[in-house]
Amino acid sequence: MKGLREFLENQNPKKPLVMSFHGSTGTGKTYVSSMLIRYLFQNGLQSPYVHHFSPIVHFPHAERIEQYKENLKRWIQGNLTNCGRSAFLFDEMDKMHPGLIDVIIPFLGPSWVVYGTNYRKAIFIFISNAGGEQINEMTLDLWRAHKDREEISLRELELAISKAVFENPQSGFWKSGIVNERLIDFVVPFLPLKHHHVKQCVISELVQQGLEVRPDVVQEVADSIPYFPEEEKIFSSTGCKTVASRISFFF
Numbered sequence: 001m002k003g004l005r006e007f008l009e010n011q012n013p014k015k016p017l018v019m020s021f022h023g024s025t026g027t028g029k030t031y032v033s034s035m036l037i038r039y040l041f042q043n044g045l046q047s048p049y050v051h052h053f054s055p056i057v058h059f060p061h062a063e064r065i066e067q068y069k070e071n072l073k074r075w076i077q078g079n080l081t082n083c084g085r086s087a088f089l090f091d092e093m094d095k096m097h098p099g100l101i102d103v104i105i106p107f108l109g110p111s112w113v114v115y116g117t118n119y120r121k122a123i124f125i126f127i128s129n130a131g132g133e134q135i136n137e138m139t140l141d142l143w144r145a146h147k148d149r150e151e152i153s154l155r156e157l158e159l160a161i162s163k164a165v166f167e168n169p170q171s172g173f174w175k176s177g178i179v180n181e182r183l184i185d186f187v188v189p190f191l192p193l194k195h196h197h198v199k200q201c202v203i204s205e206l207v208q209q210g211l212e213v214r215p216d217v218v219q220e221v222a223d224s225i226p227y228f229p230e231e232e233k234i235f236s237s238t239g240c241k242t243v244a245s246r247i248s249f250f251f
Helices: 002-009 030-038 062-082 100-107 132-144 154-165 195-208 217-224 244-250
Strands: 017-023 050-053 088-089 124-127 186-190
Touching: 017 030, 017 132, 030 088, 030 124, 030 186, 050 062, 050 154, 062 100, 100 124, 132 154, 132 186, 132 217, 195 217, 195 244, 217 244
Parallel strands: 017 124, 017 186, 050 088, 088 124
Antiparallel strands: none
16 A cells, blocks of 8 residues: 555654554455554564454443543553554454544644654554445445446545444444544545455465365355345455355365
């Protein structure tokens, strides 16, 4: 990504890099974020400078939100003190308690220091299924207009995502200062996958499992996945998420 490259090449960035990934299940959000982390850190997700948060695991109880805020602020502050080039991944933002994420606002802006820590080389990635339905609808409308999904306007997608995510009372970004203060540098939409994309996922998974890449197996696994719309079956309903678990049925 151009934005990531420019950020890494800048020895004195004005603010941390903040990205928000949106799309339906299985469209590559986690895969791309993991790929970026592996590129940036020698031990990938196992690096001590990479921190992964899940609302279900780390912030499960709404009544403890104030405690979670304090814990999260201390965790980020402490780890940025240890390494300014740290990465923080927030998974399933659509399940995050509204208001919780705003505690990290001081770490996302253009200030020189926060709590005595220079943090402007840090990277924050938010991952969410929210907005996926709107992305799918827009991509499907484009297909019905006899246009390819790559022709869709990023600006139009961003507007659709903003309305679905940032104005939703159930979203972790609802009325968030992160949005209102425009602290997100890149909103990245993940489009639904076609049949040939799923076949590429099957091939990749076969290689990863050390199995023979047989064209008949690739076709059968890809065909076994549900597609939408129901009649035309153009886009995968689950992306590539279930590919790995399906392969064993065809060997």
